[in-house]
Amino acid sequence: MHVSEDNVIPCRNVDVVPQQQGRMLWLERFFFKYRSYIGLVHFAVFWVFLALLFVPLFLDEVSETDTVFTHFTLLANYTMWGLWFPLVFLSVIFTGRSWCGLLCPMGAASEYINKFGLHLKIPAFIRWEGMPIISFLIITTLGQTVGVRDHPEAIAYVFGSVMLAAIIIGYLYGRNNRVWCRHMCPIGLMLGLFSRLGVVQFFPKRPSHGADQYHESSLCPTMIDLRHKKESRHCIECFKCVHPEAKSSLIVRARAPGEEVENIHSHNPNWAEVWFFFLGTGSALGGFLWLVLPLYQDLRQALGEWFIEHDQFWIGESGPWWLMSVHPERREVYNWLDFMTIVGFMTAVMLVFATAMFLLNLLSSSIAHAGTGKDRRQFWGSYVELAYQYMPVAMVSLLIGLGGKIFELLGLVGLGSNGILTIKLVLFGISLLWSLWLGWRIQTVQAVPLGRKVPGQIVGTLTSLFIAACWWPAIFGI
Ligand code: SF4
Numbered sequence: 001m002h003v004s005e006d007n008v009i010p011c012r013n014v015d016v017v018p019q020q021q022g023r024m025l026w027l028e029r030f031f032f033k034y035r036s037y038i039g040l041v042h043f044a045v046f047w048v049f050l051a052l053l054f055v056p057l058f059l060d061e062v063s064e065t066d067t068v069f070t071h072f073t074l075l076a077n078y079t080m081w082g083l084w085f086p087l088v089f090l091s092v093i094f095t096g097r098s099w100c101g102l103l104c105p106m107g108a109a110s111e112y113i114n115k116f117g118l119h120l121k122i123p124a125f126i127r128w129e130g131m132p133i134i135s136f137l138i139i140t141t142l143g144q145t146v147g148v149r150d151h152p153e154a155i156a157y158v159f160g161s162v163m164l165a166a167i168i169i170g171y172l173y174g175r176n177n178r179v180w181c182r183h184m185c186p187i188g189l190m191l192g193l194f195s196r197l198g199v200v201q202f203f204p205k206r207p208s209h210g211a212d213q214y215h216e217s218s219l220c221p222t223m224i225d226l227r228h229k230k231e232s233r234h235c236i237e238c239f240k241c242v243h244p245e246a247k248s249s250l251i252v253r254a255r256a257p258g259e260e261v262e263n264i265h266s267h268n269p270n271w272a273e274v275w276f277f278f279l280g281t282g283s284a285l286g287g288f289l290w291l292v293l294p295l296y297q298d299l300r301q302a303l304g305e306w307f308i309e310h311d312q313f314w315i316g317e318s319g320p321w322w323l324m325s326v327h328p329e330r331r332e333v334y335n336w337l338d339f340m341t342i343v344g345f346m347t348a349v350m351l352v353f354a355t356a357m358f359l360l361n362l363l364s365s366s367i368a369h370a371g372t373g374k375d376r377r378q379f380w381g382s383y384v385e386l387a388y389q390y391m392p393v394a395m396v397s398l399l400i401g402l403g404g405k406i407f408e409l410l411g412l413v414g415l416g417s418n419g420i421l422t423i424k425l426v427l428f429g430i431s432l433l434w435s436l437w438l439g440w441r442i443q444t445v446q447a448v449p450l451g452r453k454v455p456g457q458i459v460g461t462l463t464s465l466f467i468a469a470c471w472w473p474a475i476f477g478i
């Protein structure tokens, strides 16, 4: 039977008819037909991933004359940090969390092992919304102290640990789902947050009224109650819920970039994401600033002198490899002083950044909403919605910062430093304008009167510029 908009059963939600616009029936049919092959893709990516992680451990040291074309260790490093990370990050704009559903070997391994697992009830501490934030902060900080961007052993250790944890959690908890991906993956929440900006949406043909709901025995591996689905963040695009001819499956539609964030009011805005946004961005920022700011060296020096003056000489000793970088062969050996200073500096930057963001958004929200008759709950609801406007500028900052190697690749193919700088500035400029647009649109949906909207927008603009200024030295140099 051919499915057209005419034979989709009308539903109770009046918002649904416009949601049928942009439906990609061809994509639904393609994945419905070939979905059984996704397992083969997972299998292949799994082995490629393992090769990138572990083969470099068995190779000779990289020499100064080696390049990505002559030494697999360099190729693996560039593949992870110059291609995989920035492209996965960028792909959420164009294809949502397709990496998660179609390619990621860690999530796939977790789901596969679950078939043979213990199927234990998911404990409350795992279901806690703050769990992926903790997971992200631990991995980001550990990545810095063990040198995950430079050393093959550190890449194998960090990503191998994430893979192992995904498999263990998959074996222990849940039934026919991905507890790891929904609740614990350090990458998943970040991809989920930014997928809200993306142009792909999975939407129920027969949606139910009410907010998004969690449903452990759902067909969906990330436990989305499909009839209530309105937000993108937990959808890993596995296409399991898509049946082009059925009357109650989900459709796939293309939408304008940022559409979900503009209308975040009806797409389950929530505190957990906002906290992740503030804290996670701050932590990633700290992970860069310690490398480039002289302030870090000054603090390290002062702290070291204080310990020496108090006869605490252990501070100069090196710690275990699983906590800090210990690579004498590459002339990089961190001691406890390095470890404590990096962790302390990252934590301080995170707290300062998150506090500043909290206060700036509070100022913007107060200008737009205080004294308008809203009760406390409504005010904080508006606060949370307005926080989403900063996503584009934060995302591009993270992309240029964390994915800096992709720009080095552009240098390898002949683009000069001025050209690379121009590309970064253009990306930055676009993200800034996009954030300003989102701020304006969110306030429009909130029905903020013009007299409040303009000053609220000015503070929103200053907040976006604040984010840009924080990342400036990390991305463009001091
Ligand atoms: S949530 Fe994490 S483990 Fe799961 S598929 Fe996405 S990146 Fe992979």
Ligand code: SF4
Pocket (backbone or CB within 6 Å): 202, 219, 220, 221, 222, 224, 229, 234, 235, 236, 237, 238, 239, 240, 241, 242, 250
């Ligand atoms: S909503 Fe559908 S496509 Fe998205 S994760 Fe759930 S089952 Fe997969």
